[in-house]
Amino acid sequence: MDTPADDEGAPAPAAHGEERRRGPELEGEPRLRRAEDELRARFAEELQEGEETQDRVAISREAIVELDRVSLAFDRPILENVSLIARRGETIVIAGESGTGKSTILKLILRLLRPDSGRVIVDGEVLNDVTYEEALVIRQKMGMVFQGAALFDSMSVFENVAFPLREHTELTDDEIETRVREKLEFVDLDPDRVMEQLPAELSGGMKKRVGIARGMAVNPAIMLYDEPTSGLDPLTTGTITRLIMKLQRELKVTSVVVSHDIRSAFRMATKIALLADRHIVFFGSPEDMTASQDRYVQDFLGGV
Amino acid sequence: MAGFLASINEGAKRRVLAVQEYFGLAAKAIRFIVARPFYIGDVVQQMDAIGVESLGIVLLTGFFTGMVLALQTSVQMAQFGATMYIGRLVTASMVRELGPVLAAILVAGRVGSGIAAQIGSMRVTEQIDALNTLGVDPIKKLVTPRLIAALVMMPVLTILSDTVGIGGGNVIATAYVGIPVGLYWRTVWEQIASGGFILHYIPSDFVQGLVKPFVFGGIIAITGCFFGINTKGGTEGVGNATTRTVVVASVLILVVDYFLTQVLLFLFG
Ligand SMILES: Nc1ncnc2c1ncn2[C@@H]1O[C@H](COP(=O)(O)OP(=O)(O)OP(=O)(O)O)[C@@H](O)[C@H]1O
Ligand SMILES: [Mg+2]
Numbered sequence: 001m002d003t004p005a006d007d008e009g010a011p012a013p014a015a016h017g018e019e020r021r022r023g024p025e026l027e028g029e030p031r032l033r034r035a036e037d038e039l040r041a042r043f044a045e046e047l048q049e050g051e052e053t054q055d056r057v058a059i060s061r062e063a064i065v066e067l068d069r070v071s072l073a074f075d076r077p078i079l080e081n082v083s084l085i086a087r088r089g090e091t092i093v094i095a096g097e098s099g100t101g102k103s104t105i106l107k108l109i110l111r112l113l114r115p116d117s118g119r120v121i122v123d124g125e126v127l128n129d130v131t132y133e134e135a136l137v138i139r140q141k142m143g144m145v146f147q148g149a150a151l152f153d154s155m156s157v158f159e160n161v162a163f164p165l166r167e168h169t170e171l172t173d174d175e176i177e178t179r180v181r182e183k184l185e186f187v188d189l190d191p192d193r194v195m196e197q198l199p200a201e202l203s204g205g206m207k208k209r210v211g212i213a214r215g216m217a218v219n220p221a222i223m224l225y226d227e228p229t230s231g232l233d234p235l236t237t238g239t240i241t242r243l244i245m246k247l248q249r250e251l252k253v254t255s256v257v258v259s260h261d262i263r264s265a266f267r268m269a270t271k272i273a274l275l276a277d278r279h280i281v282f283f284g285s286p287e288d289m290t291a292s293q294d295r296y297v298q299d300f301l302g303g304v
Numbered sequence: 305m306a307g308f309l310a311s312i313n314e315g316a317k318r319r320v321l322a323v324q325e326y327f328g329l330a331a332k333a334i335r336f337i338v339a340r341p342f343y344i345g346d347v348v349q350q351m352d353a354i355g356v357e358s359l360g361i362v363l364l365t366g367f368f369t370g371m372v373l374a375l376q377t378s379v380q381m382a383q384f385g386a387t388m389y390i391g392r393l394v395t396a397s398m399v400r401e402l403g404p405v406l407a408a409i410l411v412a413g414r415v416g417s418g419i420a421a422q423i424g425s426m427r428v429t430e431q432i433d434a435l436n437t438l439g440v441d442p443i444k445k446l447v448t449p450r451l452i453a454a455l456v457m458m459p460v461l462t463i464l465s466d467t468v469g470i471g472g473g474n475v476i477a478t479a480y481v482g483i484p485v486g487l488y489w490r491t492v493w494e495q496i497a498s499g500g501f502i503l504h505y506i507p508s509d510f511v512q513g514l515v516k517p518f519v520f521g522g523i524i525a526i527t528g529c530f531f532g533i534n535t536k537g538g539t540e541g542v543g544n545a546t547t548r549t550v551v552v553a554s555v556l557i558l559v560v561d562y563f564l565t566q567v568l569l570f571l572f573g
């Protein structure tokens with residue numbers, strides 16, 4: 001799957017980051033370079049840790065999450081003809097103004113909502129056709145981190161992270177504890193300190209991290225994040241961003257991240273989808289985005 | 305005019321859909337009672353919340369209801385010189401009607417609203433979505449344990465309420481009217497026996513008195529869960545859900561009580 005021949009022409013695999021960085025220079029297109037330099041200057045701090053960004057795991061061409069001409073209306077149309085592909089190992093960031101339907105897209109992927117038309121495909125399964133019970137099973141391939149973390153407030157941190165394990169695995173109590181500790185350590189929390197705490201006793205950033213630990217407890221192939229960094233200070237935002245990248249790098253998960261934090265989007269995204277006025281107005285790499293001539297895209301970036 | 309009719313039509317359609325959804329929820333919750341996995345911890349916790357926490361108010365109101373029943377009947381009976389039948393009247397009213405209905409309405413206020421508030425706040429903080437996302441049916445995890453707990457605890461609370469109520473009647477009958485304790489309880493037993501027995505041993509009054517709280521318990525749990533799950537619009541929505549639960553559950557209890565009574569009278573006389 002990941003042979004160079006296979007990947008020819010696709011904006012993808014191992015060397016992808018390198019290529020992406022050099023591409024414009026080789027072509028010697030001054031406008032592009034200016035845009036890149038500008039971006040570099042603006043995000044100098046992030047690019048220092050650039051290894052992380054460039055060091056991407058191999059991305060296969062196999063689509064694992066796909067929206068195919070999806071339309072959805074509540075009392076008014078929210079999404080029209082929205083198409084989106086995340087290939088295995090990619091990190092897709094969905095950006096856009098408030099109320100444009102970003103969370104709705106995640107809910108469609110989770111089949112918490114069904115589209116009026118178009119198809120949603122996750123790991124080869126067309127979600128339109130599956131029953132509620134089948135959807136419960138398919139959802140186990142996905143870990144979702146909610147905007148407000150959505151931890152079960154009547155359960156301790158330990159019980160929250162252990163919950164999906166108790167539900168869906170045959171692990172013994174000891175194995176569950178080991179796994180919970182491992183996940184909490186992965187998100188940089190001290191298991192001994194937080195395990196017995198209740199969600200109400202945690203700070204916003206800690207809640208988000210417990211949310212991530214719970215989402216990844218059963219080692220899903222896909223992680224979905226709804227505004228993982230909103231409402232957090234810049235430092236914690238950096239920590240969470242790095243965490244999402246670590247998950248992608250070390251565990252090779254595919255991520256779909258909803259965020260209007262363009263800084264962290266540029267840091268972690270393989271591709272950015274910009275949602276505006278019911279449509280995807282841009283879908284491409286961060287570099288393509290800075291290079292875009294589109295007024296709206298430029299305005300959106302200008303608002304950084 | 306057309307717009308007005310259309311909006312009435314819309315409203316009616318929404319009602320019908322809501323009723324359909326209500327019964328759908330009830331049916332699913334009932335089906336899950338016998339399906340694995342069983343959330344026994346949740347059931348026990350809910351029994352504690354429903355039973356133990358409502359015990360105080362149910363006993364208190366039961367006691368005073370028994371006393372006021374005795375007081376009222378003693379005045380009426382005195383006109384016919386039949387005050388020795390106070391026990392029979394208090395028992396008949398408590399066991400068949402007032403015990404179940406009063407306890408249920410109190411529990412609807414105390415527990416039904418609590419269920420709606422808890423599940424409603426889980427809805428608005430996306431915890432219900434989180435359950436779904438983690439591959440767990442919220443009805444199974446949240447509704448069924450509350451339903452089981454209510455189905456079990458409501459009859460228990462009602463028996464206690466009945467007993468305390470009849471005891472309250474005893475206090476008044478003895479203190480005000482001067483009926484000896486022994487006589488009072490003999491008339492209580494006469495009343496219970498007069499309804500006949502099912503399977504030789506179980507007084508049919510008891511059966512009637514326990515079918516009702518069982519049904520009421522179901523109404524309370526399902527109504528609370530229904531409005532909780534359908535909560536919309538943040539914390540304000542949670543407030544609405546609790547209010548509606550109390551109103552709808554209380555009305556349903558009183559309406560269903562009438563029809564149940566008809567059915568039970570038809571069956572047991
Ligand atoms: N269940 C629903 N019923 C009716 N309208 C809804 C529902 N869910 C979302 N909407 C509407 O759909 C639109 C998109 O909602 P969504 O939550 O997807 O936006 P968003 O892009 O995630 O916004 P934000 O950045 O504020 O989270 C909003 O206008 C919202 O009011
Ligand atoms: Mg949102």
